[in-house]
Amino acid sequence: MLTEVPREALVGVACVLGLVVGSFLNVVIHRLPRGESLVHPGSHCPACNAPVRWTDNVPLLAYFWLRGRCRACGARISLRYPAIEAITGLLFAAIAFRHGFVPMLPVWWAFGAALIAAAFIDLDHQIIPDEISLGGLALALLCVPALHAASGGSFASALRDSLGGALLGGGLFWLVGFAHARVSTALGRQFEHWPGEGERLPSPRSLDYWLWFPGVGFGDVKLLAMIGAVLGPWGVLQTLFAASLVGLALGLAWAAATRSLRAPFGFGPALAAGAVLVMLRSGVAL
Ligand SMILES: [Zn+2]
Structure with a gap:
């Protein structure tokens, strides 16, 4: 039965999923209003253009082991990136806790992700794509x-x-x-x-x-x-x-x-x- 998934496990999975989605939302928030592709090129440092290795792209944690700086040039990474990842992780976990393992769950998650992207793009550019x-x-x-x-x-x-x-x-x-x-x-x-x-x-x-x-x-x-x-x-x-x-x-x-x-x-x-x-x-x- 769908409903027999333990809530603790569901909330944990939701949090990890949210962190990963939050990492993608950082890309969306930066690139979508500029009309850039969401997939190409891969993540790169906005200061020196060095590509980010996948091990340095781990949501939230990478920010800490990089101590908030680009590995190539040492430029400071905005605190906003890990913050948006954390917000998305928390929201996904809260949604899973509130609604449980229901068919609507993916819609609630997608809805939450869309709202986070819309809010931050609106903050930056006063537009909602x-x-x-x-x-x-x-x-x-x-x-x-x-x-x-x-x-x-x-x-x-x-x-x-x-x-x-x-x-x-x-x-x-x-x-x-x-x-x-x-x-x-x-x-x-x-x-x-x-x-x-x-x-x-x-x-x-x-x-x-x-x-x-x-x-x-x-x-x-x-x-x-x-x-x-x-x-x-x-x-x-x-x-x-x-x-x-x-x-x-x-x-x-x-x-x-x-x-x-x-x-x-x-x-x-x-x-x-x-x-x-x-x-x-x-x-x-x-
Ligand atoms: Zn750099």
């Missing part, structure tokens, strides 16, 4: 109902939940972004990416009018649609609530630390953190 948000949305719409059916549930009702969650999540954020852009336009407010002198604001006949939201970001709309496809409509609402609290806490911490209200991060990382909390807390109906 379509490969993660739309790719994840398509995968979730396929896999979630199928695995729900595999665990004895109804395929149709799970598909309805997935589609409903995606539409509600994407729709709610689209509405926020659209209203914000139109109100900002009416008030004459300017943004960094706002059309400059000589450029005109988009008119309702152009697609930009409907899909171009300075300040809010269409990436968040697509991310929340993906989150909705996994967590369902109720999960999306819980995610928004949790993300608001996380975003508020992050914003306040930033304001207190820097005495500035202009935090250099968007809502993407808070959304990802909110979705992780909801996934770990409820596991939802699925």
